Amino acid sequence: MSWQIRVEHSTGYRYASPVVSSYNEARIIPQTGGGQLTLEAMVRTEPAATTYRYWDYWGSQVTAFDVHLPHTELVVTGRSLVRTAPEPERPVDAPSWAALRGDDVADRYVEFLRPALYTPEHPELAAAGLELAAAHSPADFIVAVGDWVRDRLEYHAGTTGVHTSAVDAWRQGEGVCQDFAHLACVLMRAAGMPARYVSGYLHPVAEAEIGQTVAGQSHAWVEGWFGEWWGFDPTNAVPAGQRHVVVARGRDYDDVPPMRGVYSGGTSSSLGVTVNVTRLS
Template sequence: MSWQIRVEHSTGYRYSSSVLSSYNEARIVPQTGSGQLTLEATVRTEPAVTTYRYWDYWGTQVTAFDIHTPHTELVVTGRSLVRTAPEQGLPADAASWSALRADETADQYVEFLRPARYTPDHPELVEAGRELAAAHDPADFVLAVGDWVRDRLTYRPGTTGVHSSAVDAWQQCEGVCQDFAHLALVLMRAAGMPGRYVSGYLHPLVDAEPGETVEGQSHAWVEGWFGDWWGFDPTNAVRAGERHVVVARGRDYDDVPPMRGVYSGGTSSSLGVTVNVTRLG
């Protein structure tokens, strides 16, 4: 069963001295596709400027803008209304390991099989992924990967940063949803299963009351390909479903940051990120 969710995401920065110019990209507009439909979406900035949009290589809508008037704060707010996709069943024609490791699969999904900036190879992780694959068929393998990751990582905010890799989190034995997703992807790719990183929002309440606004979460999970793309949330041990709002997909976090930019001026400090979500139906 799909939900209709309103999302308000606000993020900002304060500068120690006036910024004379800045160039920015925001990835905060939910996607339409794979069962999800974005009904409304706006992105506003303070200071107010003209924005334009484009779709990047990975299919994410990017809101781009530049500011050339002096400012000491920047706030970006995205508001959207989304009909989410219900929990997806396993692919009817799930691929075997031999099919996943065939040359044609490797050619088609090569970008989701190779190491990336935050999902590098590590001998012990490669071996763990291959051992899990030897003991499970592809559908059960994704679930086993989630169990393996949760057995080794403790969810603890503040122990890693956006530039931490899967190996960093694994060695520290703790991290956040981004780290859970990155570590799962290392194992999946080591076994020969294409895997992609998904960034978006999570409604925290399974039994959310329509009309009630609560604090939501910027969130990350994974999708594995074994005949079709199938989403799984390793942090919460659930299939991706109606509580998950997809914003961006890529190889890892480096492909999907909510905000990215450069500026000329003083040092910056974050004003924080707030996400409010309301189930409407």
């Protein structure tokens, strides 16, 4: 069954000296589509700024804003109300590996089959992806990839950063959800299955009480195409379902950062990120 979830996401920066101009993009508004419906959404900035929205190349909604008043802190807060999609069934009429590796799929999904900045090619990872594909049907392959990734990465917060590649995390043997998703994408693409990186939020409690606000998480998972897109969370070994709120999709993290911008002023430090989620139904 679907859930209705309220999400509040706040992120901020402090500057060593006053910033006189900054130009920013935020990807913190959940998407509508694929069974998910965003009922309400707003983005507020401190200092206050006029915002405008557009959809980027990958279909993610971007809130853009400029600040031209001197400021030493910038805080961006997004609030949204979302009806999430229930846990999906795996496609029953999945194409064969031969069909997935055919020209039609390659032409249609070429951008989700090629390497990207944080999901580069690597011969050992390519061999692992092909070995898993040889042992599993396309419908079972993503789950097997998730098992492979969890066997090789330990979840340790703070051991990697947003600029860590899948190969670096694999060599290090630890990481966070972003690294799990990146590594899964590398294996899936190497085997010939289109794979996209999904960024959003996760409600951490499977049996959440109605009306209780808890600390949520910015989260990442993957979607593979085998007849249709199907989402799987390799960090938690579950299909992407009612606890997952989709915000953005792309080839890897570089296509979906929650905040991106440039500014004129002193060095910056993060004020941190907080995510609060409340299940309303």
